[in-house]
Each structure stands twice: as C-alpha cells, then as structure tokens.
Amino acid sequence: MTLLSIEGLGICFGGIKAVHDVSFAASPGEVVSVIGPNGAGKTTLFNMISGVYRPGSGRVVLNGEDVTAMSPHLLARRGMCRTFQNLQVFQTMTVLENVIAGFHLQESGDVLSDLLNLPAARRRAKDAEAGARELLRRLGLERAAEREAGSLSYGSLKRLEIARAMALKPKVLLLDEPAAGCNAVETEEIDHLIAEIAASGVAVLLVEHDMKLVMRISSHIVVLDHGEKVAEGDPATVSRNPAVIAAYLGADDAAR
Amino acid sequence: MSELLQFLLSGVTVGAVYALVALGFTMIYNASDVVNFAQGEFVMLGGMITVFAHAAGAPLPLAALTAVVATAALGVAMNKLAIEPARGAPVVSLVIITIGASIFIRGAAQLIFGKQIHRFPAFSGEDPIRILGATILPQSLWVIGGAVVIFVGLWLFFTRTLLGRAVLATSNNRLAAQLVGINTPFVMTLSFAMSAGIGALAGVLVTPITLTAYDVGLAFALKGFAAAMLGGMGNPKGALAGGLIVGVLEAMTAGYLSSQYKDAAAFIIIFAVLFFRPQGLFGRQSTDRV
C-alpha cells in the first residue's frame, strides 16, 4: 500500500535543473532514504515534497490526494511533517514550548477562549503539555524542558526537532540529516528512534550522510546525483550498484 | 495641455526632492539594514546651516559646502556615538535609536537655530522659466539635476567601485565581509558620512523652494521613506523612480482629482505595487533558506 508517491518531480533555479524527474514511493512502516553527494538536490527535493518550494513539474500524491505545492501547514493537517537540515527551532521559546508547538493542530481552538483563558483552552493546553513532556522524556530531553531552546547543544536541538515533529503524530515524516553533528552515542539513539517511529506505522523519508546509519535502517534507498535519480532499491542492491559506488559511495568512503 | 505640463513639472520638482531624501536612505540601509529615521534631520541641517553660514557672511557656495561637510561629520558622530555602541541589538532597537537621534538633533537645532522659518536666495536667479505655457523655477532644475547626479554617482559607486561593493557585501553578510578583509566599521562610518552628506545636499538644494525650519525633517523623512520603499529599499534606481512616481502622482491627483486626498493617492499606489511586488519595484526578492 503506497502512502506517499513522488511522480516525476523537478524544479529549475535560474535555468539550472536542480532536480529533474524524480519518482519513488513510500508505504507505512518503511524508511526510505534519499542519498547522494553534496549538491545532488536532496534538500531541494524535500523542500518540494514538503511544500516549501513549488515544483516546476511532477506531482506529490499523499494518501491518494494530489498535494503538489500545497502549503506546509495544510500538509501537516494531512499527516506530513519534517525536520530541517539547518535547524528551524523556535530559539527564544523554551524546549517544552517548542514541543507543545508541535501539538498546535490538536491544541488550537478559537482565539477568544485563548484570550479569556476559558476552561476549554486550559484543558487543551494541559493535554498538550502532558503530551509534550512525554515526548521529551522519550527523547531524553526532559531535564532541559524549561531552558531556552537557543541554549541547547546541536545534538539536542536535532532531537528537539524530531520531538516536535513527532508531536504531530505524522503519517509521513521527512527527516533531513537528523544525525548530522551528533556523536556516536547520539547517532545510535537516533537510529533506534527512527526504527521505533517506522515500526509504529509511519512512512519515514530520510536524508542522511551517515552511510552506516542509512544502510542499517533503510528499507528502500533512492540515490540522487546532479538532481537525477541514478539508482534505487533495497540497501543491498544499491550498495552493489556500480554506478552508485563510482559516483558516490566509493568516493565518499575514500574520503573518510 | 499647458496644465498637464505644469502638473508634470510640479510633480517632477517635488519628486526630485523625495528622490534625494530616498537616496540618502539607501546608503545607510545598504550598510546596516537600518532605516535611519534621522535622515530628514540631515536634510533640515543642510538647509539651516547654510542659512546661518550665509547670514554670517559666507558666500552661498561656501555656506552650502560648510553645511554638507558639517552634516556629514554629524552623521559620522551619530554612527560612532549611537549606532556602533549598539551593534548586535535587534533591528527594531536600532530603529528606535535613530528615532531618538532624530528627536535629539531636532531639539538641538531648535536651541541653536531657533524656531523661525528661513530661506536663502536661489542659486541662479528667481525668474521662472517658461516652457509651452508652463513655468518652472531655475532652482527646480538644480534640484532635479542634483537628484540625477547623486543617483548616477551612487549607482557607479555601488556597481563600479571596490568600496561600493564592500558596502553591499557588508549588508549581505557582515561576518563574511569581515572574513574577506573588509573593514566593516569603516564601511559603516563611510555610509553615515555619505548618507548625511546626501541629505544635507538635498536640504541645500530645496531650501530656496520649500523653505526650512528646525522641524521640517519629519515630513521629508516620511515621504522619502515611502518613496524608497515603493522603489525597493536599498536600490538607488528604486529611490529615484519611487521619488519621482510619488511626486508626479501627488501633483496629478491634486491637479485632476482632489488636492485633499493627494497624499492618499501616493499610498494607494504603494499598496498596489507592494501587493504585486512585495519587495518594491526594484527590490530583490528574498527567500527563506532552509
């Protein structure tokens, strides 16, 4: 059963094809990784899927509905959420508030009851806070709950972003380099976390440079180079693909 | 026909005044992302210092030069005393600083120069020039010429000189500019000096037409700001176009529609332009990078 299908997605920036005719699909419980060298167009692809950029061509279909270029907040309502490579955390808010923000769709009612602090608003806020604290606990951030988000370490911010995304209880979760800048222990934690999320029936789309992580947890891998899909398949198939090894894996391994 | 020409001449004169003020805004904005609400006070100082230097016996060109240099020096002082110590503060705080500085300068001008309205003679005579039944004052030509010269100068500065590019680089990314060896404090100082100097020159040129007093700055700042935003903040081309459009529009509205609502016309056009081009006519579109 396909939950998300990407059909011939492409975009140009100033006449240059940043992404060209990329298609793949993801089902619930799957971890689909998008890999490729720097500048291959991975983040651009994510930006198109998640509605940040308007694709020049192609379609994004979610649960049978065409959601191409739909605004991110509407996608969120349909169960799609993402994290960012360059961290988009609400810096001046507390860690707890950042995660509560993820409960926005469940928490928000009418403004008037918010202004007057009516019981309904209070109840919603209380539920959201409880949910947020639970998530922080799962991600090991509960001790930082009252701290200003801006004061956290890079690895913690990465986890905070994931916690915020999980708060939406998404059907499709896009993670853009969740392990970047994390140490080995943190990477392993994230590894488990992603597996856990996928196991709960979420379709996870992953952009990641840590190949060990990718190979370990992906059920399907899409390889991009210069904006085009050059290979796709399960980890074993992809890692054996000579084109991929030549263009990416070999070079990458050699670099390490 | 001669009416239309007259409205046009009137609009271009006033528009050139706005454009001069708007051009002053672009310098500081380009260097620091701050819209300097004291810009109007520079215009006022240009006029007032010339008045008093002239009254003290200095010939008009010397008086004008004194005014421009003194105001430029004041611009540098403002940067050193008020803007530089607040580096890193939120942009709204910096804007409030420029508002505070404008109140301060106006207060000082009121003490030093008094509250009288002043004027000095036009540069090349007062007799109107007649063109096809319409008239224009020789001083208007000075103002229009001044706006064009400053525009060309700024445009060349930003596109053809290393220093001008350094200013733009500083505005784009201060840290990166420092890393490639740009002396950013000097760029800021230079921007304030030039901006204040341009403002003062505007004051010198327009005073024979619009007269001057210690409190004329605010009106100039408002219209100049609107014109600069219409054209797209930070772009000399935008400042010139924005100023002329606002000026001509005001004159046409006053002439053909309603003088009561002539200022409304300018703002309605600004609404319309920004609706279709949120970054102004010549401004660069900004996108969030994620």
Next chain:
Amino acid sequence: MRNLLTTAATAALVALAVPALAEIRIGASLSATGPAAFLGDPELRTLEMLVADLNAKGGIDGEKIKLVAYDDGGDPNKARTFATRLIEDDEVVAIIGGTTTGTTMSILAVAEEAKIPFISLAGAIDIIDPVKPFTFKTPHTDRMACQKIFEDMRKRGIGRIGMISGTDGFGASMQAQCKKVAPDYGIEIVADETYDPRDADMTAQLTKIKGTAGVQAVLNPGFGQGPAIVTRNYWQLAIDLPFYQSHGVASDGFIQLAGIEAVEGVRLPGTALLVADLLAADDPQKPLVDAYKAMFESKTGTPVSTFGGYAHDAFLIMTDAITRAGSAEPAAIRDAIEATAGLAGTTGVYTFSPEDHLGLDLSAFRMLEIRGGTWTLVE
C-alpha cells in the same frame, strides 16, 4: 544647637512660604514646539518677556507674577494634561493659552470644571460661542477675518473667488467659516483647493484655480511656510488676479520668506501691530503697539507677529483684571475680566460683557496691502 536648628528650619519654612503668599501664579499651556510652533513660540516669548518686565516694575500691588508655562506641542491630549497640572498641582489662579483651537478646547473643559478663568489665543468661534462662564479669547474669530476680506472684495467688485487652504486647524477652520459667510457678501467660491502645511510645491492646485472659469481673486488661509510657498508659486505662475492672505501670515517674516517680488499687492486683514508707524498719533493703540514692538524685537531679534500680540493682549487683560479686582481669587478675576471695557491692546480695543467673551469687532481688523515690501493701509 537645637535652637540653631529650629531657627534654621523656621527660616527655611518662611523662605519657602513667603513667595507663595506674595506671588500670583498664572499658568500657560502653549504650542511652543510642534506644527503650531510658528504661532506658539512668539506667544510664549511674549508672556515670559511681559512677566519679567512687570515683575521688574514691582508686579501688581507689590505681588510678583509667577508664570508657569508648559509646551503642549500642539497636542490636545497634552494640553489637557498640562491644564490639569496647572490647576491641581501648580495651583494657578488663571490660565492663558491654547495656541490652537484643538488645545484650547481641551484646556477649556478643565478650566470650566475647576472654575479657573482662561483666556485662549486661538481663533475658532466655537470657543466663545456659546459663551462659557470662565473662557475668554483675544484673537479675532476666523469668521471675522473672512468677513473683513469679503468686505474688501465686495468693494472691489469681486464676486467669484478661488480658495487654497492649509489642511491644518487654522486653514481648515477658516476655509469652513469663509464658505459659510461668503453668500452674505454675494461671493461665490468656485474653486476650493487645499495643501498640506508641509508641502513643497502648490503649483498644481494654483494651476487648477487659474484654469477655473470666472475666478476674480484668490484667498489663501494658512500660517507658517505654506502661504509663503503658495505666494511664491502664485507669482511663478504669473496669476494676474488680486491675491488675499489671512491674518495667519501677518508678520514681516512673511514678506522676507515669500520675497518682495512675490508679495507685491497681496492683501490681508491685519492688526495695528503691523502698521505701528502708520497709526495716527492719537490712536489709542499706538503707545502700546510701539512699546510692545520695540520690546519684542529688541529682546528676540525677530519681527513681531499678530500671534505674539494675542498673548500680549491676554496678559494685559489678565493683569488689568487682577489689578481692578484687587484680588487673585479666580472668581474675582473672572468677574473683572468680564467687566473689561475700552481696554486698548495690540489687536484691538477690548470690551467684554456677559454675552461677549471676545470683546472685539470688525473695526479692530485693518485691511493691509503690501507695497514695495512694506505694509500699507487700504482705505
């Protein structure tokens, strides 16, 4: 030691208390800065000058005058706050001020409630019509200025005019009053334009008036630099029609600003102050006008204006009333002001009554024409 302290304390108390007993506190809220500073500044300077002068001469019956003056910047909200401060905190016995109609209306409400006599320096007729017990004013109403101008126009056989008015309170109020009384003089306003007081160029509006069929004269109510620019533009466009200004520009400063070439032939209703030299030797206003003009111009180095004259007259009426009342009680001062009769000021000769809290008539206005860069009387 203790004795010494007690003595010192007593001395200090006495020092504090004595002036409070022997001084008459008069309050003022004026627009010394802001858009109406052109009016308010000479008013404030005049009051300060006159108070110093009077105190140097020994005050009123030996009691010194203490002027408590605030700058309301032309903001009615501030004016109300300062009026409250003057009455409740500074405990003044009377108030002069309200440079603009807006600030006056704000002060008026406070003064009336506290029953403190108040002399306004603003033009609108609403200030004293209907009459309020404690409120008086010294300037002519703007309606009177319109009447004076229209009277002169009628004499010259002018029936159709164009108006170009400032959008500030002064210009807008006079524009409205002129439109109201024009029919009484058989005058039709065929073009009605406005400008913002801060505008740089009014040729567009004037071109429109020039192009309106049948215009025989143009009237420009306003003050500050606006009318000076209008006058220059009028000359630039070579409009060949009689041109009238209002009392808003009645000052030598106007001639300097607009330029001698541009103001030639401009007419306006002014006060005796501008034509001090032309007054008959037996004119009741002559000594006063001469003295004020000399004092103001030597102290400030700027030419006198009608507006400073309003403050002068307000202060004159106030001190005259206090002297006659023989008391500095607000109610007594009020009664004395209302009983003022035949008091010559710079603006005119004041006679108040319970029905008339302005005390001037049209005769106080003199129609002036600028000839060769100086004021002349139109007869």
Next chain:
Amino acid sequence: MRLTPKSATLLILVALIALAPVFFPSGFYYRVGALVFVNALAVTGIVILTGWAGQISLGHAGFAGIGAYACALAPVHWGIHPALSVLLGAAASAVLAWLVGRPILRLKGYYLAVASLGMGILISMVLNNERALTRGPDGIGVPELGLRAVLKDAGLGLSNGQFWYFLCGIALVVGAWAALNLRDSATGRALRALHGSEVAARTVGMDVARLKLQAFVISAVYASVSGSLLALQNRFITPDVAGFLHSVEMVTMAVLGGVGSVAGGIFGAAVLTLLPQVLTVLAEYEQLVLGAVMVLVMIFLREGIVPSMLRKGRRREE
C-alpha cells in the same frame, strides 16, 4: 506556593494601581496615571503584534482614532450610548484590521511598516478631511460616559480624575490579563513560534497568515479601546490621535520597555508618559534630553528596559 510569571505580573500591576494614589500629592497625578494606563493598553496590543508575532506596524494610531471617533460620533449620530460606542469602535477597528491585514501582512519588515504607515495616514486623512462628519482638524466634543454619576448615586463619589484613573486602571488590568492568557495559549505560542521561524511554524501545521491576521486584529482592538478611553476621558478629540506620531509613540514605548513582554510594554508606556512631565523643568532642553534618553536606553538595555534588567538580575543571582 510559587507564583507563575503571569500571576506575578498581574499582582504587581493591581497592587501598583491600587496603592499608588496613597502617594499622590495632588489630583493631577490621577490624570497622569490614567494616561499611563491608556497608553499601556495600546502598547500591550503592540507587544502581541510586534513582540510575539514579530510584525511591525507604524499605523496603529489609526485604530486608536477609530475608537476615539466612534465615541464622539456614534452617540450623536445614531444615539448609541458612549459605553456601547467603545464596543462599536472596537468592532469597526477589528473589521478594518481584518480587511487591511490580509493583503499587507504578506509583506515583511520595512515593507509592512510602510504599508501600515500608509493605512494610518489614510485614516487620519479621512478624519481630517471629512469635516461634515468629524469637524476636521479642530476636533470634536465627546459625550459624557455617565458612569461616574451612576456610581455617585450608588454612594461612590469619585472626582473626575479618580474615576478615570480607576476605570483606565481596570481596563489595563483586564487587557494585560487577556494578553498574558494569550501568551501561554495555543495561539500565543504559535505567534511566538512564527516569529522564530515561519517555515518551521508552517510545518507543524500553523496557518501563519491566519495567525498574523489574528494578532493584527487583536492589537487593533487594544488600540481602539485605548483611543475610546482617551476620547471619553478628554471629552474632546482631534485627528492627532490617529496621527503618525502617535503610532511611532506606541512602538517606541513598547520597544523601550521591552517589546517581548507585557510588563515591559506597560513599563515603557509609563516611562514615556511620565518623562515629558518630569522634563518640563528643562523647558526648551526637553526634546534634547528625551532623544538622548531614548538613545542611551536602547544602547545599554538593548532588549528593552524590563527584559534587559531581568536578565541582568538573573545573571547576578547565578
């Protein structure tokens, strides 16, 4: 029991309003107090709009003008009671803010500033020019609210100054209470979130355009009620209330005190309302000193007085 910041702010505010009159040397101070409260109410709206949602407006005095003129015009023209006119003005401001906000809130930074500036100028232009309705720049009288007489009959005799001091004080407490409620609610959190990152706010399902519009409308209502209270208190109003300078004053008060917090906004309003009263002793040096104070405060307390002081205090504790 530990007080939440919200209860602490409200408690301090109520205590100050209730106890300050004990120290008033004369009735004049009630007037100044009432002005502080009226300004603080408008500034609280700016805190919501600018401090939380990060949107700049240089035209909010326009809404104050609508609130003020509603109280001047509605009772005379339609026989509506002045108290109801306050609500009418608020409703009119909200509708206008909703209509204008939709297109202009797409703009960012200075472009939003100039568009809102234009809106404010258009409103004040209408108030100035439509003499038949508003009586133009000379201003218009405002009917008596009548509540003071009712209270007197009920045995509570207050002077005019006292009455407005307490009425405006109550209005401010209610306004601050609502704003503080909003801050920690879903909407308030979303506003602060979109200020931090619009992109991230969208991805968690926040309708950014709608939220900005809500903040704009709410802040317009605050400004409108503030204008109404000013008009009813002064019994006379001119178009100055809608002027550009009043808009700038609101923003300056908010930023000076600390635009990110309700307490900061109120403090800023108090400082900038009291300062001119104190500076009168300087006569013609007033403007000079006022400008210098603004510059110095922003240099040394760059996040505004209250947040910067709190931060310093906290640092000392640690």
